[in-house]
Amino acid sequence: MIQLPEKVRRIINTIMEAGYEAYAVGGCIRDSILGREPDDWDITTSATPGQVKELFSHTIDTGIQHGTVTVMLEREGFEVTTYRIDGKYEDGRHPKEVTFTPSLLEDLKRRDFTINAMAYNDEAGLVDVFGGEDDIKRKVIRCVGEPKERFGEDALRMMRAVRFSGQLGYEIEVNTSKAIRELNHNLIQVSAERIQMELVKLAMSPHPENLRLAYETGITQVILPEFDVCMKTEQKNPHHCYTVGEHILKSMEEIKPEKMLRLAMLFHDIGKPKTLTLDEKGVHHFHGHPAVSAKMARGILKRLKFDNQTIYFVTNLVKYHDYNIKPEPMYVRRAIMKIGEDIFPLLFEVKAADLRAQSTYMRREKEEKLKNVYEVYQQIISERQCVSIKDLAVTGKDLMEEAGMQAGPELGKMLNRLLDFVVEDPSRNEREILLKAVKEFK
Ligand code: ATP
Ligand code: MG
Incomplete structure (x- = not known):
């Protein structure tokens, strides 16, 4: 069952001894039921922020207007938030106006999905009003309450649904995904920063290919229309067995969950549809697509307000992902000099994942060559040969x-x-x- 960490129990007990209610709530309860170590423990309480502050010697006003106080215990911080009912969300991380409430039920109702709307303390045990535990068993993401209403309040929840599906490997419940199809256009109002955060979490998740759900529910049409074009672009040539979009999804699955790598795979072929030509036999060619993809990736990353370091790494990995390197020392040194010592080691991961997501045509030869280039590269690095x-x-x-x-x-x-x-x-x-x-x- 759920094991509260000692400090969390101490905070909850202190609040309860003063005559208020307090529970651990949200993601930490979901993760505990899943047998995963929660990142952080959030506490929800009937006490007002002022009352919470009176009970602890060291607190920080993290988001006092939204009811959140951070309680510090031996340099570790725990967010304690007063039960609240949220008004309509503005384009920010928090709702425009909140109303405090003495009712735990009201506080649970404002939460997005059933799996995120459970509370626990040692006295009451698990409080699971919306069937969150069952939905964990059934592996579904389901809105608390009427999905259309909930997505109407905060459009970002539509992306959170897909993100949690990627993190947990869950399906999105039918009515919930139907509502996304109807309301996806509301994502236009959500800030680029919030969209970026969810997109990165999805890309970094164990199921980045669940981006397909974002496509199927029309989310990408709003936030990443370039990807929709890829999903609709076939590649009739021996190197591929999927559409450009499906190949992108597969390549994301095939690479380590590191931010630069996953984003590089997401964008590595994004410009391919623009370069498509057919020869007289009907074979598809994509000449010059890495340069076009890199340029488009830069535009998209800027639009989503990514930082310069991410833009630098991702666009360079995209630009050079198909760069042909001969497995001979001089050519490899030249390639490192041109591509950069920082980008080069990551490029092997990108190239290898790209190959694993292609057809098996000539794959063994291509992988062999890549391995040889890698060996030469290692030699160059171990001998500290001059490359810059x-x-x-x-x-x-x-x-x-x-x-x-x-x-x-x-x-x-x-x-x-x-x-x-x-x-x-x-x-x-x-x-x-x-x-x-x-x-x-x-
Ligand atoms: P993780 O921290 O792993 O991303 P989490 O479930 O803890 O997952 P947070 O964003 O930290 O997610 O939010 C904590 C809790 O607050 C959630 O579990 C959920 O109950 C509630 N919550 C967060 N964002 C929203 C939102 N946009 N709409 C409704 N409830 C939300
Ligand atoms: Mg959290």
Whole structure:
């Protein structure tokens, strides 16, 4: 059964001893029933924020206008929120107005899904008014109350439904998914930041392919229409056995759950439909699609307000995912130099996942080649061979002091020229040799 951590029990008991109600609630109860370690324990109470603050020596006003106080116990924080009824949600993380209520039932009613609307304390045991435990058994995501009403209050819940389905491997209950089909357009009002957060959680989940449910219920049509085009684009060539969209879903399943990698797979072929041409035999070709996909990925990531680091990693992985590298040291060094030392190791994961999601046509040969490139790469790294300007045996300062060069663009050009020179043959990476080469190159 549910085991409250000692500190959570202490907080609940302190509140109850003062004459109020208190329960652990929401995700932590769901995860406990599932036998998973909850990320955090949320507490819900009939006490007002002011009353909670009086009971504990150290509290922080986290979201006091929404009823949330963080209780600190030995440097660990626990969110304690007063029972509330939510008004209509505005475009933010919280409802526009909340009303406190003395009723636990009212507080549970405002929660999104039955599996997230259970409460527990040691005295009352599990409070499960909406059949959350049954829905966990049946593996379904079901709205608390009337789905259309609930999605009408907060459109983000539609994405949360798909996200939880991906995290838990559950289906979305029929009426709940029907309501999403009817109300998906409301997602236009939701902020990019909130959509981004849910999309990342779904992409990182054990079932990223459940993005298909977002497509089937019309969610992607609103937040990621480029993906809908992929779902409708066939690939009639020997390399593929799925539509572009299905291949994308499969490739996400095939890669580790890391943010940059999962997002790279989501976008790696996003521009393919734009590059489709047919030859006289009716075979589909997609010339230049990685560059088009990278450009589109950048636009989408910006639209969804992703940070610059994510945009940098994902667009570069997309851009180079199909880059052809010969498994020979000089070519691999050149590729690292061009693609970047930070991107390069991730590129193997992307390429391997892409292959696993393609048809079996020539797969063994392609995988063999990739393995060979990887071995050469490892050799280069273990020998610390020069692949970037910072690895050169001379610095810009050396060129100014020893070769009479001036600071400025010429200096940068020269360093790049030396890098090319060394990448061709690592034994050239010696100070004397390079200073001599500078004189010749000038
Ligand atoms: P996780 O933290 O693993 O993402 P969670 O269920 O804890 O999952 P949170 O976003 O932390 O989700 O929210 C905590 C609880 O608050 C939920 O379990 C749910 O009861 C309620 N909740 C959160 N967001 C909403 C929402 N948009 N609409 C209704 N209830 C919500
Ligand atoms: Mg949570």
